[in-house]
Amino acid sequence: MGDSGRLSVGIIGASGYGGVQLVRLLMEHPGVEVVYLGGNSSAGKKFSDLYPHLGNLVDLTIEPIDLDAIASRCQAVFLSLPNGLAHTIAPTLISKGCKVLDLSADYRFKNLDTYKNWYGGERQDQEVAGTAIYGLPELYRDRIAQAQLIGCPGCYVTxxxxxxxxxxxxxxxxxxxxxxxxxxxxxxxxxxxxxxxxxxxxxxxx
Known part of the structure; x- marks a missing residue:
């Protein structure tokens, strides 16, 4: 836990549509402390300047994506990125001890041949993908609680x-x-x- 006794959390891709909703929900969660907001295109900008309606909740600046820095500050990291990017980041964060929750399609399938059939692209992280737990808590709450990598389902499937x-x-x-x-x-x-x-x-x- 962080210094506050809450889970220290980071969000990569915080300025996108999915990311901003994550920020809104997590900032109001009593068991979570959001300590890092990351994004390349918005790095250096105050989150409240991009989303003034959340200014009363968030006083953080979006930072560049630095995995070493993120791992040193965060116990759990949400990846709110377009499909095909999370798998380039998640293995490193996991190896550094972070729990990773991916909102894209990258870890919804344990078998990467299935992923390729739907989304294309070559992947080299079958071992990591095989450890992912499907992030639907209504069905898999106990497994999610123990997981290091969680692949969150999309809107249609949910x-x-x-x-x-x-x-x-x-x-x-x-x-x-x-x-x-x-x-x-x-x-x-x-x-x-x-x-x-x-x-x-x-x-x-x-």
Whole structure:
């Protein structure tokens, strides 16, 4: 625990859409002390300048990503990064004793062949990926509590599993009869500009 008796936590990718919600939630958590906010593009900027509505909660400056410095200050680190980046960071943090919680898709699959089929890209961290625990506490709370690496599920899967799991557990539905019709707003694609997510491209597309 940190000097305050709370868990000392860092967030890499703190200025993105996922990161800012993490900051908001963790700053209000009684058992957590946020001691580091990291990001390359926003390094040197005060978080409250980027998100004034959270100025009453956060008085931290976004710092460059320095894994040695992060590991020396943080017991747990959240990675709020685009797919394909967390796996370049997580193994080092784990080796330095940090618990890592990844919000991207990088550690949702223990088998990297499955990851490659869905997201592409070459990975060399099969041993690390094999240790990841699926971060849905409603189903895997005990395993998560003991895990060093947690791969957090995405929005579609979370919505679907939380709805279906109780019904499946009670035998009220057959697994192969479930139909999931899910839709997401364009903000689900992250903060970076993407042509296919512009209003002119996405409007009236459903």
């Amino acid at each position: 919505t679907s599993l939380l709805a279906l799991a109780p019904l499946l557990k009670q035998g009220l539905i057959e697994p192969d009869t479930a139909v999931i019709d899910a839709k997401s707003g364009t903000s689900g694609g992250g903060r970076a500009a993407k042509t296919n997510l512009l209003l002119a491209e996405a409007d009236n597309s459903v």
